[in-house]
Amino acid sequence: MESTGDRAADAYGSDPVIGDASFGEVSIESSADFAAVPDAFQRLWTPHRMVYIEAGPTPHEQECPFCVAPSMSDEKALIVARGEHCYVLLNLFPYNSGHLLIVPYRHIATYDEANADEVAEMGSLTQIAMRVLTATSHCDGFNIGMNQGKIAGAGIAGHLHQHIVPRWATDSNFFPIIAGTKAVPRLLGEVRAEVAGAWPAA
Incomplete structure (x- = not known):
């Protein structure tokens, strides 16, 4: 069975996809395992910034x-x-x-x-x-x-x-x-x- 460490190492050899973090656990999966065509871009995943996107363009005007x-x-x-x-x-x-x-x-x-x-x-x-x-x-x-x-x-x-x-x-x-x-x-x-x-x- 493939270990998490092996999968993480493989992922960093291609384009890593960082999955859900629940209660401190983070899974790292290789993009090679998904149905997609890779492109030339590297991506920074910043899900924590969704709170600002969802707040709209002027969140500080209300409070x-x-x-x-x-x-x-x-x-x-x-x-x-x-x-x-x-x-x-x-x-x-x-x-x-x-x-x-x-x-x-x-x-x-x-x-x-x-x-x-x-x-x-x-x-x-x-x-x-x-x-x-x-x-x-x-x-x-x-x-x-x-x-x-x-x-x-x-x-x-x-x-x-x-x-x-x-x-x-x-x-x-x-x-x-x-x-x-x-x-x-x-x-x-x-x-x-x-x-x-x-x-x-x-």
Whole structure:
């Protein structure tokens, strides 16, 4: 009888098809076993993104995800730390593994609307995030910034958030430019657990 390991090895010799994942079990099957004519394309299977496709073109116009996130569990919302005025969570659409967002609880749109307590805590959480990411992922640098307003590229323009993107000396390639695709090597839940576990207690 053919073992799962043998089938997985055979699959990687052609075009692998990743089947249903139930309760942590993933089956890998070779496309040679199916009735189809292969073509020249390689494919990245991203079924987790169906939730965004099904939500429609403007899902954030109905409910602000940054207002909803604090009411959810840390695991479900990808929150790694909660402060008094702001919280820290993973970006659902990361530029790199460990891409964090610092978000005030208040629904404010721009940095000039933040009060002194919110500004101070955003700053302190940013420093902690940098130290934690350096310790856990051994990154070489960071991109830190805010897009203010939709015209400036803010994906969720109605709720202020600051990006912290860890960078490595070898993390740049032509894949995003040529293929319009960003390869992110680690799962969000795995990164959240690691960063949250390394976050210092308040």
